[in-house]
Amino acid sequence: MHVFITGASGHVGSALVPELLAHGHTVTGLARSDESAARLTGWGAEAVRGDLDDLDALDTAARAADGVVHLAFRHDAMQAGDLQGAAASDLAALEVLGSALAGTDKPLVGTSGTGLLAMAAPGRLGTEDVVLPGGYRVDAENFVVGLADKQVRSSVVRLPPTVHSDLDHHGFVPALIGFAREHGVSTYVGEGTNRWPAVHTRDAAHLYRLALESAPAGSRLHAVGDEGIELRRIAEAIGRGLDVPVRSIDAEAAPAHVGFLASFVSLDNPTSAVRTREVLGWEPTHPGLLDDLAAGFYFGER
Numbered sequence: 001m002h003v004f005i006t007g008a009s010g011h012v013g014s015a016l017v018p019e020l021l022a023h024g025h026t027v028t029g030l031a032r033s034d035e036s037a038a039r040l041t042g043w044g045a046e047a048v049r050g051d052l053d054d055l056d057a058l059d060t061a062a063r064a065a066d067g068v069v070h071l072a073f074r075h076d077a078m079q080a081g082d083l084q085g086a087a088a089s090d091l092a093a094l095e096v097l098g099s100a101l102a103g104t105d106k107p108l109v110g111t112s113g114t115g116l117l118a119m120a121a122p123g124r125l126g127t128e129d130v131v132l133p134g135g136y137r138v139d140a141e142n143f144v145v146g147l148a149d150k151q152v153r154s155s156v157v158r159l160p161p162t163v164h165s166d167l168d169h170h171g172f173v174p175a176l177i178g179f180a181r182e183h184g185v186s187t188y189v190g191e192g193t194n195r196w197p198a199v200h201t202r203d204a205a206h207l208y209r210l211a212l213e214s215a216p217a218g219s220r221l222h223a224v225g226d227e228g229i230e231l232r233r234i235a236e237a238i239g240r241g242l243d244v245p246v247r248s249i250d251a252e253a254a255p256a257h258v259g260f261l262a263s264f265v266s267l268d269n270p271t272s273a274v275r276t277r278e279v280l281g282w283e284p285t286h287p288g289l290l291d292d293l294a295a296g297f298y299f300g301e302r
């Protein structure tokens with residue numbers, strides 16, 4: 001299959017591109033800079049130059065492909081507080097990709113997050129059949145699933161807050177480590193019994209490939225290896241890795257300790273992938289988050 005990927009040069013893409021090439025697919029990735037284009041060609045993919053807002057480029061590349069994976073997201077806009085702008089670009093890009101594939105039965109795999117489930121119902125075990133009515137990134141998820149009615153074999157992969165591995169340089173785990181290093185203390189909120197699910201980057205990439213190859217139209221899929229790890233245990237692993245003390249803090253103190261992660265560190269987000277495993281035969285085989293934290297690579301020069 002010839003696959004067009006937006007965001008191919010990013011963290012998840014750095015595992016997905018090699019995964020697809022190793023299984024006989026060819027890849028063209030969207031690249032908005034020379035550096036991103038060079039990464040893609042270095043891995044053996046082709047690069048097509050363009051920004052996420054360059055809708056003509058998206059349309060042309062999607063029409064030339066046998067399947068599409070949408071990973072790009074304007075994290076820079078999101079981190080600057082422009083959530084609406086980032087979500088609007090995401091949806092506009094998906095509308096173009098979806099209309100390019102409409103009527104073809106070709107696969108389109110979109111990306112969402114398990115954290116959205118916790119924001120809607122904290123502590124409830126998130127399953128693939130939970131459908132949220134709308135909102136930030138949820139509108140995009142629901143749009144992709146709805147493309148099944150337009151003869152697109154669409155699916156959405158919900159990623160946990162922590163996609164972890166040696167390929168992870170700027171996700172939530174390196175951010176937590178950076179804050180703990182900066183403040184000389186690794187923190188959790190309250191008892192720290194709230195949970196985050198997690199997945200190894202290469203297991204997530206495997207799931208994206210299976211989704212492309214065979215997910216039924218309209219699937220919601222969970223890329224979840226660890227169903228839920230208590231934040232206290234994550235903080236303790238970071239404390240050990242950095243050799244700094246570990247401390248409970250109040251939720252009000254979280255912004256001073258973990259900056260932009262303040263609203264996430266209290267999330268209780270246990271998430272199941274039972275249905276995903278059943279439907280696609282996906283089995284995570286790589287280390288879990290606590291094993292990756294114990295391995296040490298997150299704490300050295302990277």
Ligand SMILES: NC(=O)c1ccc[n+]([C@@H]2O[C@H](COP(=O)([O-])OP(=O)(O)OC[C@H]3O[C@@H](n4cnc5c(N)ncnc54)[C@H](OP(=O)(O)O)[C@@H]3O)[C@@H](O)[C@H]2O)c1
Nearest residue numbers: 007008009010011012036051052072073074159161163171
């Ligand atoms: N990793 C996680 O822990 C996690 C968790 C939940 C959800 N997600 C979602 O999963 C998807 C992939 O995440 P990731 O961790 O791989 O992200 P990432 O490492 O930040 O990579 C983002 C990718 O999007 C591209 N991109 C950003 N803005 C763009 C723009 N305006 N035009 C074109 N390309 C643009 C980047 O290109 P450059 O290489 O040029 O910067 C990069 O290839 C995103 O939707 C993310 O929100 C990730």
